[in-house]
Structures are given as structure tokens and as C-alpha cells.
Amino acid sequence: MKKNQFTSIFTIYKLTLELAGNKENEFKKSLIFFALAFVGQGLAFSMFYPLLMAMFAETFILSDALLYLGLMGLFSVVSFCAKWKGHDFDYTGNIVDISHDIRTKLGVALRKMPLEKLSKYKTGELNSIFSSNVDESVLHMGMIASMFLEIVIVPITIVIFTFFIDYRLALLILIILPFSIPLYNWKRKGTNTEKIEFNKANAILEADFIEYIQGLSVLKSVNKVGVNAQNLHESISYVNEVQKKGLYKGQIPFVLMGVLIEITLLILVFVGGYFVLNNTLSLVTLAAAVIIVSRLSEPLSMFLGVISVFDTMDSAFNRIKAIFAIKPLAIEKSNEESKTFDISFDNVSFTYENQQTKALNKVSFYMPSKSMTAIVGHSGCGKTTLSKMIMRYADPQKGSIKIGGVDIKNMNSKNLMKNISVVFQDVYLFDDTIMNNIRMAKPDATDKEVEVAAQSAFCHEFISRLPTGYDTTIGDIGGSLSGGERQRISIARAILKNAPIVILDEPTAALDTQSEVAVQKAIDKLLEDKTVIVIAHRLSTISSADNILVLDNGEVIEMGTHKELVNNKDKYFDMWSAQQRVKEWSLDA
Known part of the structure; x- marks a missing residue:
């Protein structure tokens, strides 16, 4: 979408039906009742023409005046009853149900979303979508829908009726339309851009706020509370600037619309007065037209304000749809379950989105069931990525990963994860x-x-x-x-x-000695009769592993037992020797 392009009213209507879900028919019914209500309201206003004509006729006939007064009352009652029925959609809790429905669907979408995609969202951004964006998406479905239809249908009804009274008055009232269209376009373009920018700014603010609150204890400990609050202050200032800019730009069309209505009223009085002087229009008819246009000035001046709500909804719902648009990882064949729990990687290559360097490159190995495989290497070599791939964090661009001979692409998330326990650092x-x-x-x-x-x-x-x-x-x-x-x-x-498979991601790396001993005892209990993958930094903790993979830049460069790798005197040997020297240095110190 281009920056200044805005969504049409018809497209917003289609979006609304999509939002309504199984409440679509109820929403359509409410719109029909509102339309009927405002046709009735327009006809009630239009009765001013025949009513005033009857009251100021040369020969006053009470029955005629009472007839038009009665019709005005009847149309008003019809309008009231239809409007009451129209608001049933809101008052009976449908909007609350729709909001609940959207949030439920968002929750399902997040559960099914590949973790690679989910990791790109900040917590505050998701919080903004779940809370304010959902509310903004359904905001227009109640009172705002009623206000919009009132602003559109009542004037149209009056103009049509006015054509039957005097086509010249109808054309004079219609003069507002060609001038209001540019104002409408101006307002929509500005509002659309402002709402998109505001949603972005608000999401950034929520993300920075949550990050600041969660890290406050750390910030206090390093005496950086004020320094690190700078990001939060900048986010607050950004939201403030966006709101100010939107408010300033939005007021100009509002002011011009008010001026246009006043000009229309003056033209109506001036030209209508000319017709009256030429005896081609009765003063009573002109007076009725002035009363009606004066009565319409307030709702017409609200037109641009109501329209801006649709842009709020459109911008908010597009953020929600972006979540819905992310497809879950496909199950390539019929959903299968593994019966045994050996793990194999066959020529697996994986690159993160928007990255050039491969995180894993042609990785192949086999883990027998109920064995322990350790993964070692420098930071960023691909250890954690390898463990994530077993949990189907994302699908590799090449190669396959199998558990018990079943490709994990053929398992749904529930069947896969019921077999895996993870202990993170x-x-x-x-x-x-x-x-x-x-x-x-x-x-x-x-x-x-x-x-x-x-x-x-x-x-x-x-x-x-x-x-x-x-x-x-x-x-x-x-x-x-x-x-x-x-x-x-x-x-x-x-x-x-x-679970029969256990993944340990450096679970003792950040612990003190006493805690590490307790945790290691707990881990020993956990690993009994399990297929185990251990990501390790301290090589002494995995020296008894059945197999050790040494990763470097996403590739397996060595594989074997501790004894075999030490004897090879290659990368693993260098790492082991370096750690042994550190221990000796500590003892000597």
C-alpha cells in the first residue's frame, strides 16, 4: 500500500464483515435497521416543507397541518424504534463477543506460528495488538456505524424529498457535495498515514516500557536508571509528536468543512431570497429549507471526525491480519507419530530470515535412542540453532530431521513436543x-x-x-x-x-558451585533412560557423553567420544586444553 493511499468505505465494510465472523448476519441486520431509522429521520425533517406550507397557506386548513404533523411524529417513532433495534447488536454484547473471538483467534495464531516468526515481535508490540488494536478494530461497529449512516442517509433523504418540492433548492443544498469530496480525500489521506504511524509509535512505546520495567532491577544495580530511560523517553516523545502532528493536520479539513456548511447556508438564503423576490419560490418553502439545512450542519460537520475512526480501525485490523497471515509450519504428509526416539540429521542447512550466513551448513549425524550427544563450540557456532531445529523452530532450507525414522515435517506440534522436554539456561x-x-x-x-x-x-x-x-x-x-x-x-x-527426549541448553552455566551440584543431581535423575542432547560450554561436564559434536560456523567439524577427540588433537583438543589451563591457573592463583 502506498503511503497516502487509503482504504475505501466499501473495503472497510468487507473488513467489518470479516471481523464480525459468525455475527455477520446480526451486523447486517443492525445496518438495515439503522438505514431504516435514518430514512425515517430524514422524512420527519422533510415534513417541515408541507407542514409550514399548510400552516402559512392563504386558507389555513387544520386537518392538513395535523396530517403533516402526524406524519412527522410517525416517521420519528419509526426512526426511534428502528434505531433501538439497530443498537441491539451493540447492547446485547455482540461487540464484546467479537473482541473475545478475535483475541482467541490471535492466541491460536500465536500458538501455531513458527517460533522464528514469533521471535521477530517484541512483547510490547504483541501486547498492543492484543489490547488496543483489537478494541480499535471493533470500535466502529456500534455507535460509530450509526453515526456514519445518519450523516449519509439523512441528507440524501432530505435532498431527494426536496427535489419534489423545488428542484432548485435541492441543487443548492447539493452544492456542498463537490466541495466536500476533496476535503474527504484530504482528511482520509492524512488520517490514514497518521494512524499507521501512531500504531507503530504506540507499539514501540509499549515494547520499550515493558523492557524498561523488566530490566529495572539490573539498571538500578549499575546505576543506569536515568541513562537507559532515554529510549523510553524517546518513545514517549515520538508518540507525542505523532499525536500533535495528526491533531494539527486533522483540524484544517474540519475547519474548512464548517466554513463550507456556512457558505452553503448563505448561498441558500441569498439565491432563495432572489427566487422569492421574483415570485418563483414561496418564502415559507425557503424558510423550511433553511431550518432543515441548519439542522443538518452539526452532523455534517462531524462527518470527517467519524470517517477518521474507520482509518483507526483499518490500521489496527491490518496489524491483526498480519498475525493471521503468518502460516503455521505445514505438515507435509499425513500426521505421524514416532515410536522410537533416535534422532538423525541428514545434510541439514538453515539460514535465518534476512541473514546471509548459514546458521547450519550440511549438518549430518545420528543419535541412537537412549544415548547422550553433546554439542560444543564457540558462541554463535550454531549449537542452540541445532537444538531449536529438533523442536521445529523453523524448517531447514535443505535436508531432513527425523525422530524414530519419521520426518518432523510430518508431525504436528502436539505430537512432536509431547516427546521433548527442554531445560534452558x-x-x-x-x-x-x-x-x-x-x-x-x-x-x-x-x-x-x-x-x-x-x-x-x-x-x-x-x-x-x-x-x-x-x-x-x-x-x-x-x-x-x-x-x-x-x-x-x-x-x-x-x-x-x-518425555523420552531431553534437550539441555547449558543449564548450569550461570550457577554458583553449590547450586550447580544440586542442579546436576537433578539433571542426572532427569536423564535416566532418555535420548539426551546437551549444549555444553564446560567440557568436563560432557566427557562421558556417547557422542560429541564439535561445531564451527554452523558445520560439524569433529565427531566422536571425548577420548577420541582428545587423541585427534584438533579443535576439541584445543578447547579442552584451554579449559584445563584455566583450571590450573585458578589453582595456582
Whole structure:
């Protein structure tokens, strides 16, 4: 879409039907009732013509005046009843249901979205889409839809009726249209650009705000609270500038529309007065026309304001549709399940989106079931990427990954992930009880099963010392626990899941010696009779592995047992020797 291109009203209507989902028919009915209501309102206003003519006729006939007064009342009642029925769509909770529906669909889309795509979104950006963008998308479906139809249908009805009274008055009233179209286009172009920019600015602000709050303890520790708040201040200023610019630009069309309405009224009085002096138009008819146009000036002046709401909706819904447009990873054949849990990589190459360098290049190896394979190498060599590929973070551009002889492209996410437990270096715990954080791995687990898993992970003791034991709420990201305690709870979760494949991503790298010993005991319990992939930095922790892969720039450059690789005196040997020298240096020191 070009920067200044805006979505047509018809396209917005189609978007609205898409938003409405299974409430589409109810929304259409509400629009029909609103249209009927405003036709009735327009006819009620139009009754001023015959009513005033009857009242000021040379021979006053009461029955004629009462007839037109009664018709005015009838059309008003019809308008009121139809408008009441039209608002049923809003008042009965349909808009709330639609908002809930959209958020539910967004949740499903996020669950199915490839993690590679999901990682490109900041938390604050997703939060903005889930909260404000959803609300903005459905904002126009209630009161705003009613206001828009009123602004359009009432004047059209009056102009059509005026043609039957005096075509010249109708043409004079119509003079507003050719001049209002450029104002409409001006306003829409400006609003469209401003709304897109505002949504972008707001998403950046939410992302920076969440990042700042989450990192506040770190910022305080390094006395950089004010310095690192600069990004947040810049984001706030950016939103402020976008709002100011939009407000300034948006006011000019508003002012000009008001001037246009006043000019139309003056032209109507001047030209109509000329017709009256020439005895080709009655003063009563002109007076009725002036009253009607005066009555229409307020809703017509609101026209541009109501239109801008559609641009808000359009911009917001496009951000939502961008989420929906991301396709889940396809299951290439019929959904299969693996019966055994050996893992094979066959000539796997993978490059991250928008990157030139391959993260993995022609990687091939085989892991027998119930064996341990360690992956080592310098930072950025592809260790974590390799483990992500097993969990189908994304599909490789070349090659295949199989579990039990089944290509993981032929498994849905549920069948794949039920077989895999992961213990990350950076543990994420939820702001919930310890019991629920562990039970997450097996929702139907009993309290006793959770406790047994905690005992196996050597965390039952410290949990028992907490004020409310397993019912203790551990705070955002598990902030009330130490690193070692959080790690052991994540291992308890993995033990409870009891998946046949376990991936360990440097789970002890950031721990102190005492915590590392406790966590290592928990890991030993977790790994019993499992197929294990270990990403390791300290080579001493994986010296007993059945197979060790040495990665360098995304390629497997060595493979074998610890003893074989040391004897080869190549890359692994250099890494091992360097770590041994560090230990000796520490002892000598």
C-alpha cells in the first residue's frame, strides 16, 4: 500500500464483515435497521416543507397541518424504534463477543506460528495488538456505524424529498457535495498515514516500557536508571509528536468543512431570497429549507471526525491480519507419530530470515535412542540453532530431521513436543504457584505426582521452607527465587513430563558451585533412560557423553567420544586444553 493511499468505505465494510465472523448476519441486520431509522429521520425533517406550507397557506386548513404533523411524529417513532433495534447488536454484547473471538483467534495464531516468526515481535508490540488494536478494530461497529449512516442517509433523504418540492433548492443544498469530496480525500489521506504511524509509535512505546520495567532491577544495580530511560523517553516523545502532528493536520479539513456548511447556508438564503423576490419560490418553502439545512450542519460537520475512526480501525485490523497471515509450519504428509526416539540429521542447512550466513551448513549425524550427544563450540557456532531445529523452530532450507525414522515435517506440534522436554539456561517461570508451574508439564498430575517430581529434582526441601510451600506464588518470571532454585523447578517440570527426549541448553552455566551440584543431581535423575542432547560450554561436564559434536560456523567439524577427540588433537583438543589451563591457573592463583 502506498503511503497516502487509503482504504475505501466499501473495503472497510468487507473488513467489518470479516471481523464480525459468525455475527455477520446480526451486523447486517443492525445496518438495515439503522438505514431504516435514518430514512425515517430524514422524512420527519422533510415534513417541515408541507407542514409550514399548510400552516402559512392563504386558507389555513387544520386537518392538513395535523396530517403533516402526524406524519412527522410517525416517521420519528419509526426512526426511534428502528434505531433501538439497530443498537441491539451493540447492547446485547455482540461487540464484546467479537473482541473475545478475535483475541482467541490471535492466541491460536500465536500458538501455531513458527517460533522464528514469533521471535521477530517484541512483547510490547504483541501486547498492543492484543489490547488496543483489537478494541480499535471493533470500535466502529456500534455507535460509530450509526453515526456514519445518519450523516449519509439523512441528507440524501432530505435532498431527494426536496427535489419534489423545488428542484432548485435541492441543487443548492447539493452544492456542498463537490466541495466536500476533496476535503474527504484530504482528511482520509492524512488520517490514514497518521494512524499507521501512531500504531507503530504506540507499539514501540509499549515494547520499550515493558523492557524498561523488566530490566529495572539490573539498571538500578549499575546505576543506569536515568541513562537507559532515554529510549523510553524517546518513545514517549515520538508518540507525542505523532499525536500533535495528526491533531494539527486533522483540524484544517474540519475547519474548512464548517466554513463550507456556512457558505452553503448563505448561498441558500441569498439565491432563495432572489427566487422569492421574483415570485418563483414561496418564502415559507425557503424558510423550511433553511431550518432543515441548519439542522443538518452539526452532523455534517462531524462527518470527517467519524470517517477518521474507520482509518483507526483499518490500521489496527491490518496489524491483526498480519498475525493471521503468518502460516503455521505445514505438515507435509499425513500426521505421524514416532515410536522410537533416535534422532538423525541428514545434510541439514538453515539460514535465518534476512541473514546471509548459514546458521547450519550440511549438518549430518545420528543419535541412537537412549544415548547422550553433546554439542560444543564457540558462541554463535550454531549449537542452540541445532537444538531449536529438533523442536521445529523453523524448517531447514535443505535436508531432513527425523525422530524414530519419521520426518518432523510430518508431525504436528502436539505430537512432536509431547516427546521433548527442554531445560534452558534462562528459566522462565510464570507468576503463579510453584505447584502450578511444575504441573504445567502434565495438567492432570496429582499433587503427589508433582511432589515426587520435585523430590527427584532436589527442590522439595527448599519448597517446604517457603511460607505456603507448594502454594507459594513465585512472582513475575520467578523473581522471588534464586537462579539455582528456578533451575531445579524447571527440571522438576521436565521430570514430571517424562518425555523420552531431553534437550539441555547449558543449564548450569550461570550457577554458583553449590547450586550447580544440586542442579546436576537433578539433571542426572532427569536423564535416566532418555535420548539426551546437551549444549555444553564446560567440557568436563560432557566427557562421558556417547557422542560429541564439535561445531564451527554452523558445520560439524569433529565427531566422536571425548577420548577420541582428545587423541585427534584438533579443535576439541584445543578447547579442552584451554579449559584445563584455566583450571590450573585458578589453582595456582
